[in-house]
Amino acid sequence: MKALFLRDLRLAVRAGGGFGLGLAFFLIVVVLVPFGVGPETEVLRRIAPGILxxxxxxxALLTLDRIFALDWEDGxxxxxxxxxxPLEAVALVKAAAHWVTTGMPLxxxxxxxxxxxxxxxxxAPVLLITLLIGTLGLSVIGxxxxxxxxxxxxxxxxxxxxxxPLYVPTLIFGAEAVRRAGDGQPYGTPLLLLGGITLGACALLPFASAAVLRINLRASA
Structure with missing residues (x-):
């Protein structure tokens, strides 16, 4: 598992698998938003959690198609x-590598x-925590x-x-936790729900991913 994880990290960096692409896209969107909505501080502060x-x-969505594409192409x-x-472990390692190269930098x-x-x-600490938890779920779902x-x-x-559509609950609870923190309200509930979604995805979806991969491999044989 360690060798596969390190291999995927190297591929992500060398083959343009998302290490810089996702971060560059993130930067571009955040920089362009003030030009689109105006420089009013209160407006920007109110929409910042949702925009981020x-x-x-x-x-994170930009590089999902490369998770298995290179391995499929070269056999x-x-x-x-x-x-x-097991293919379940392969899927989990792939998700972890995608999170390290995309989710963590974001x-x-x-x-x-x-x-x-x-x-x-x-x-900022709440934003960091929610994104670390949420992007892991996004990588597993992706x-x-x-x-x-x-x-x-x-x-x-x-x-x-x-x-x-599967990303929407993560988006809702992640942004809501940050918004509540900014308003001085308790944010524990959306944060716990966000963590529950991520844990559920990590527990269940690797098995679903492995089953789908087996079907695709048999179909291509």
Missing amino acids: WVAALLA SLALLATSPL AVAAPFLGILLSLDWAV TFGAALTVGLRRGGLLLSLLVL
Whole structure:
């Protein structure tokens, strides 16, 4: 598992698998928002949690189709399916590698980019925590979507259509926790719900991803 994880990290960096792409997209969206909605501090502060979360979600979505694509193209996925490592573990490792190369950089950068949206610096720890938890769930859910569309031509659009509805609960509770923290209200409930979604995804979706991969591999044989 460790070797597969490190291999995926190297591929993400060398093959443009998202280490810089997602972060660049996130930066562009946050920089452009003030030009679109105006420089009013109160308006920017009010919409900052939602904008940061939507931008992070879309940035994570950009690179989902590459989770299994390279392994499918060079035949590595078929070898992994016959290896002693279960496909469930392969799916979980793939999701973890995607989170480390995409979700974690987004979460770390978000508090600093929030300054451009007049986000209160006191809210930065809550934003960081919610994005660290939420983007892990996004990566696991996205891995399931990538498994569904692996091997399909132009599967990126279909992947987006399949995954976006599943992303909505994470988006709602993550942004709500940050908004409540900014308003000085208790934010424990949405944070716990966000963590529950991520834990549920990590517990269930690797099995679903593995089942879908087996079906796709048998269909292509």
